[in-house]
Structure formats: structure tokens, C-alpha cells
Amino acid sequence: MSASFKEKQDSIIEDFQVFDDWMDKYEMIIDLGKDIQGISVEKRKDEQLIDGCQSRVWLKAEINNTRMHFSADSDAIITKGIIALLINVYNGEKPETIVKENLYFINQIGLQEHLSPTRANGLLEMVKRMKIEALKYV
């Protein structure tokens, strides 16, 4: 695992440890969502859509000098915050890293519930899509 990839995850875990209350954690998630580069409504394309049953996510992937760069948006700001977490970890990594390496921070910060396997709006689906995008450049 690349140092930076691990560091980024550990730093998220650390950030989350500060808060006891779930509301505070979610405030942080929401703030993260506000910080990332979104995709404005006009620019959203159908093929970018990860359609969930609760909220929708648009995901754009590019490669820049062997490094992946994602941007994303969602109609729900918590969903956008969650994908921001992924983007913060994945952006700047090589496609190989993204395809191969494990995201352990999710379990540690207690977001497993977003890992619901049955519906497409979960983290799992986003991670899957991001890996698929990365795979194109491997």
C-alpha cells in the first residue's frame, strides 16, 4: 500500500475519533462534501449517474499523469460528503492502487451502514464504480 494512500485513510480515522456524537461526525461529512469539486447540474451526464433508490450520484473520472482524479456530485449532501471521503482518499493515486488496495477506513469510522449490499446508493456501489473507472487505465 502506498504511504500516502495509507496516510490519507489514517488521517480520516483520526479526524473522526474527535467526535463522540454522530451528529458531529455527519457535520464533518457534510463539510467535506462542500469542499470537493462538484459537477454542476448542466454538466451532469447520464453515463455518470449512479442511480440509487434514495439519492443519486454523478461521478466523473479522469487520469492526469498516471494519477486518477475524480469529481462527483449528488442531490443529497450527505451522499456527496460520503463520496467526498472516497475522493479524498483516491484522488492522486495510481489506478493500480485503487483497483487493488483495500479501503479499511470505512469500517473504522463506523460508516458500514452505508455499505448496504442491496441497493445502489451505498458506498459499495460508489467504490465499485470508482474501481471500474480506474481499471480502464490499468
Add this chain to the structure above:
Amino acid sequence: MSASFKEKQDSIIEDFQVFDDWMDKYEMIIDLGKDIQGISVEKRKDEQLIDGCQSRVWLKAEINNTRMHFSADSDAIITKGIIALLINVYNGEKPETIVKENLYFINQIGLQEHLSPTRANGLLEMVKRMKIEALKYV
């Protein structure tokens, strides 16, 4: 309730009280079945058939001088014994009595289980058919 109708039921209840063991009660039921007038295989008619899921009963009803007279047979001898109980109570009664009066002996001797409401081979179905036959002469 006619005296005889009640007496016949009470006497069955008495007879059954002698036995503690179910096997003995059933031996008695079987013997009763052997005693009644059956319907030989050749003489059985389709319209006499009470078709059950477990065993089959043929029931013949006649009126004789304002009094009902039943005969019956079954491919299962316990079933024949059970209808024999009914016949012993009903035979010689007026159709009105059969249509109107209650058979209380069944519950008292513990044969309720044969009263299963869901399938046609139960006592209920036999009683119903006997009442329908009696109704024709009311």
C-alpha cells in the same frame, strides 16, 4: 330432545368411560363398525359416497314409518366404526330430531379430533350428510 335420543347418547358416553386407554376405546369403535349393516362393494353407489382425503364412506338413508334408517360402509374400519356410532344414535329417530337436535356425545367421548373442519372425511361431514338426508323427509 326425545328420551331415546338422549339415552342413546348417554349410554355411549357411559360405555366409553369404562376405558382409560385410547386403544381400548378404538377397539370398541371398531367392533361397533362390524356390528352395523354395511353396504357391499357391488351395491355402493357414487351418490352415496362421502369422499374424504383419507378414507371413503358410503351412506344410505331410508325412511321407515316416519323413522330414519341409515346404513353405511367405509374402506377404513375405524371410519366405519365412527359412522356406526352416529347410526346407532340416529337410527329409529324422526327426521325432525336428526335435523334439529344436537349430538353432544362426540365431545364427551373425546372424538373431537375427528371433527377436523378442513377435510371431508371428518365426522362433521358425515353428520352434515345425515342431516341433509333427514331433511328430505321433514
Add this chain to the structure above:
Amino acid sequence: MNQTPDYIEGIRSHFPLLKTKVHDKPLVYFDNAATTQKPQKVIDRINAYYSTENSNIHRGVHHLSQIATKDYEDARIRIKNYIGASKENEIVFTKGTTDGINLIASSLGELMTKGDEVLISAMEHHSNIVPWQLLAERKGIVLKIIPIHQDGTLDMLSFEEMLNDKTKLVSITHISNTLGTINPIETIIDRAHKVGAKVLIDGAQSIQHGQINVTKLNCDFFVFSGHKIFGPTGIGILYGKESILETMPPYQGGGDMIKRVSFEKTSFNEIPFKFEAGTPNIIGGIALGSALEFLESIDTNQAFAYEKELLKYAEEALLQIANLKIYGTSALKTSLVSFNVGNIHPFDIGTLLDKQGIAVRTGHHCTQPLMDFYGIPGTIRASFSIYNSKEEVNKFIHALKRAINVLS
């Protein structure tokens, strides 16, 4: 005034799950339109069944089988009485509301021909839409949609205009699971019968909020799910008028629904068994009976009245919140409220409510066409039951305000 009445506390004490904590907060369960909690009586019944009488039913000569059969058939009788049907052969056990509607669509549908019309409304649950779309494809019947007004009530004028002698069935929800609207089904049944159409009432929501009497209603079919009336999952009821059920071909084939099978010719059992192929959900039926027994043991009139009070109380508090919009503002409404706040996504609010121990449902509630009508992706829905209290509504409102704060 806001104190929970003793009779509600009394009812509440029967439901063990309500003592659960979620994210370390006492649970406020406002997702009753999705499924209700189960009284201890139902849980105990299941336990006792599996521990002392479990057996396959019908046809069994042995003791356990006879007891289980009797208990299952007794449950049928209890259900018959609870909904005011006249005969127990009018009570068909199904898997749930969805299964019941599919049974009708498939079996009654066999009797329909190209050009026959089926009417549903714009507020139906997917379970009362898709089976008819599938039937339309299979049989060429025409599916027509009764429109609704902005307040979430049926456009009865249009309804009357749509009725004609090609109308074979009106299939309509008694109460909207998204809006809470109580539909004027008495009028609908009456009008439909005048043109010779049959009426299927989707009672999934109404069964838990008041006394149903199918005979007085004079509906031809009434369907509901056990899990929405304090009973288990995997069981439901289809009530159908005897005279109609008898004309309908079987749905599924298998054990129990036959009279006699041979490779040359198979004949079918009487109703309701004709529609009950295979080993049924025996304990499901029995435990649904226990749920009704529980309801019969409490003062439901009082409880249903308090539910209505809760709705008013909650709506009043909600309307104090800026930019909050309630969907479904019919004068005749049951105790659930659907809303959105400004442009905040329902999922965001639902998530933050959950983190504060409040269970509500968000999304389209299986009524996407209704969402399209209002031009929204979904709503937040709080739905109440006989064990909920104003105290819980207070907690909900408080948590909602906090969520809005975080999200704004």
C-alpha cells in the same frame, strides 16, 4: 395535555421492541406504514407453536397435525370475524398484499379479454400498479388512471367519467401509504357496481388504523398484509366474495389446492383451498390470528382516536417549521405525514433523524408515479401507530429541527 395517556402506555408495554435503543438513544419508531411492531402475545405464540405443536397441516392423521390444522383454521375464522366477512371460505391466506393483488390480477385477469378496462388511481403503491401493467401486456386489457388533485384527494369527477361498461375492475387503495388520504371507497364501490365492475380494495394501510367491515363496504375483494397489523411477515389475507372466488380459475398449482390429480385430468379443491397451493405459512396464519386477538383485547376505539390526535399534533408542530411542505392535505387523513423541507433532500434528513434515534422512512415509498406528479424525488414520512405518543412527536420535532440546522 401532552402526557401520554395510560391506555397508550398500556398498549405500548406489550411491544418489547419499543424499548430498544438506537445509536444510544431511545428509539422513536415512526415507520409504522412500512411495518408495525409485534406484541409479546404474537412472539410468544410463535415460540409456543414451534416448541409444542409444529407440524404440517391438513390431511394429517396424527395429533400434532390435527392441532396445528385446527389452530390455523381457527385463525381463519378469527380473521373472517375481524373484517366482518360472512363465511370463512372467503378468506384466502396469501404471502401479503402484493401476493393478493397478483393473485387477482392473474386469476380474475384470466377472465378478462382485450379491451376490458381496469381502473387504478394515481396514488397507488407499485404493488397495485405493476400487476396490472403486466396483465395489460399479457392480455391487452386497458389500464386507466384516476387522476388526483394537488391536495392528494381523488378526482372523483374524472373517476365517474372513466367508468363505463368496459370497466371490469376498480382496484384502489383505501388509504394512501404516502399521503395518508382516506379515499371515499364507499362511493367508489357503489358507482363501480352500477356499471357492473368489481372493486378490489388495497387495505394494506387501512387495516391497522380502524375497523374494517367488508360486508358493509360491499367490496368484492379486500387485501392486506399481516406484518402491517402487528402480525408476522410472509402472511397476508385476500378476502373475496364467495360467488366471485368460485368463478375464478386457480392461481398456483400444487398440494392442497387439488381435489384429485391424474395425468389425464386434475380437478380442484373448494375455495379457499383452491387458491392455497403448497404448505402454507402455518405459523404466519396462526400468529396473525394472535395479533387480532391482541387487538380485540384492547380498546381500539380509544387508540385509533389517539392516533388521529397525534397526527393533528404533529402536523401543527411541523407547520411551524420554515419552508416545510406537507404532501397530502385531505380533510380525511390517517395518521401519517409526508413532507419535505425546502430543497433539502429527504435522505439527508432521514439520515440525521436516524442518528438521533428517530426512525422515519424517506424516498418514494413505492409510489413513484405519485412522486412524479408532485415533481419530487421523495418525501420524509412519519407514520404513527397505536403505541406512539405526543412525547415521541416532540422528540421527533426537536430532532428534525436539529437536522435542518445542520443541513442548511
Add this chain to the structure above:
Amino acid sequence: MNQTPDYIEGIRSHFPLLKTKVHDKPLVYFDNAATTQKPQKVIDRINAYYSTENSNIHRGVHHLSQIATKDYEDARIRIKNYIGASKENEIVFTKGTTDGINLIASSLGELMTKGDEVLISAMEHHSNIVPWQLLAERKGIVLKIIPIHQDGTLDMLSFEEMLNDKTKLVSITHISNTLGTINPIETIIDRAHKVGAKVLIDGAQSIQHGQINVTKLNCDFFVFSGHKIFGPTGIGILYGKESILETMPPYQGGGDMIKRVSFEKTSFNEIPFKFEAGTPNIIGGIALGSALEFLESIDTNQAFAYEKELLKYAEEALLQIANLKIYGTSALKTSLVSFNVGNIHPFDIGTLLDKQGIAVRTGHHCTQPLMDFYGIPGTIRASFSIYNSKEEVNKFIHALKRAINVLS
């Protein structure tokens, strides 16, 4: 030698119902082919579910809904692993075996056309006969019956002759519920595939008597009921190969099985959800998972081997009885035995066995064509499970002799 091994006593101790008395006699439960008893683990799981996590699943934002969803989907994975399927989307929850076969008959049946042939055998359960008869009527497909020999084995020569390029499906029971015959399904699957036919295995009986691996078997569909493998009623499994399930149209319409509903156009969800309309039997699925967990916690090899020993032991004892005839004498047999004694009606024997605490099944066992084949109204069937013992067989034989005495 006849003493019950400790591991059987161990297994037995998990099943509370086996301690029941019937007519004041300790119950001997030999009706396992009809339904099995439930281990405490399953009962406790149901209890815990309703007491602490009951909720409607999928789509829910709140905590309980997420836990219940996860547990339900975890059960699906456990079931997938138990039967050796490769992907969990190949596991469809149904109401039971009958529901599963009807689903295939209806959905795969939509893809068949007039003249297509479906093969079943002369020993099928009504659940694997009537759905095909209904399909034959609806679609004009031809239903062909693989004959059997007097010993209750399939006439494989005839089978091979019947196969041709019009054969679209062979639907056959793995184990006969009346005769105990284990059919050579590996060969059947192989031969059927050679002519391009698909194969549906009715695993209602086989699921409780040995390890199943659908991938090794290479069957296209495999169906079974939860209640016959120590799980609850009202739940069953349809395994189907992903590539085939994906080509099949939906069965029932409703919530959960859709992707997007509008009045103009509805699109369907992915498999397995496409086939799971409406609120599922949530606890049914979860508790079926617990039943498999229980099986994984014991040494099933030993238990299944003892079951086979029981069969031999019982058959040897039965054959000592004058005029007793066993139906189903294949060399390959599972642990159930069907018989008649002289001209005594099975119902008579069943009744008197019951009075002595022995639960067996009598009648046609939902295989009337098979009864017609043997020219009998029914049989007495004793069927064993992993918790039965030779001691119980002794009691059964003793009671049987007494019954015969009384009836002769």
C-alpha cells in the same frame, strides 16, 4: 448397538418439541418428510428478531431497517454457500417449493410456445405436476411423463427416448417423498443438457438428507422449502443460474422488484429482486439462515449416516411383519419408508399409531398418480430425520404390531 449414539442425543437436545407428549405418550415424530422440527436456535432467532430488530427492509434509512436488511441479505449469502451456488443473485426467496415451481412454470413458461415439451416423472409431488398442467392449458405445451418401474425407480431408457429437441425442461424430484427413491439426477441433467433442455430439481426432500451442491450438479434450477430443513414455514428458495434467471420475465409485480415505475413504462430490478415482489418474509429468510447455521454447527455427515442406518434398521424390522409390503425398494433410497399391511386401510393404522404417540403420515402424500400406479389408496409413511433413534423405531414397530392386532 441399538443404543442411541451420543451425537444423535446431542442433536436431539436442540429440538424442544421432541420432548412433547401426545396422548400421554412420549412423542415419536416420524413425519419429517412433511415438515421438520425446529432447533432452539431458530426459535430464539425469531424471538430476537421481533423483540429487537423488526423492521421493513431495503430502501430504509433508519438503523433497524439497515440491520434487518443486512441480516436478510446475509441469510441469502449463507444459503448460497450452503447449496454451493456461485453468486447470491442466483438465490431467490420464495414461499416454498410449490411457489418456486410455480414461478418457473409461469416465468420460464412465458418463454415456451405451443408444442414445446416438459418432462416430469410418474413419482412427482402434485406441486411438480399441477403447475405444468396449468401451463399446458395456458400455452399448449406438451407434458410428458417419465414412467417408473415397480420398485419405484425411474425408467431411464424411456427417459432417454423421450428427450428430443422439443424438450425445453425436465422437472424432476431429487428424492421421492413417497417412495424415498433417490433419482439419478446427475445423469438426467447431463442427458437433458445434451438436447438443450433445462433441468429443474425439486429438492424438497433431498435438502434435509444430505449436502447439495448445485454447481457440481450443474442443474439449472433447484427449489426447496425452509420448513423441511429445520427452518420456518412460509419461506423457500429457488436457485437459478444467473444467465437463465436474467432472461426470464418477472413473475409477480409490486414493490422491490422494480427499478422505475411510471404509468408509461416500468423497468425491472436486477435478479434476484426482479422475482421478489412485495415485502418478503423477512424473518422467514433470516431464520432459514439460522437453521443452516445450526446444521453447520453439527457433524452432519455422521447424522446423515445414522439416518441411513435407521432406514435399514426399520425396513428389516418391518419386513418381519406378515403381509407387510414396502413401496419403493430402490437400492438408492433416503430415510423414509412407505408401506401397507395386507388389506388394512392406512388411515386405520395411522390412527392407532397416533394413539400410541407415533406420528406418521398416511394417505396419498400428494402423489395421487403414483398411488394409481400401484393401485392403492395410500400408504403409511414413516420418515426419519437427524434427531430420530433406533429406540424410537423400536417403539414404532411395537405400536404398529399392536395396531395390526387390533385391526385384524
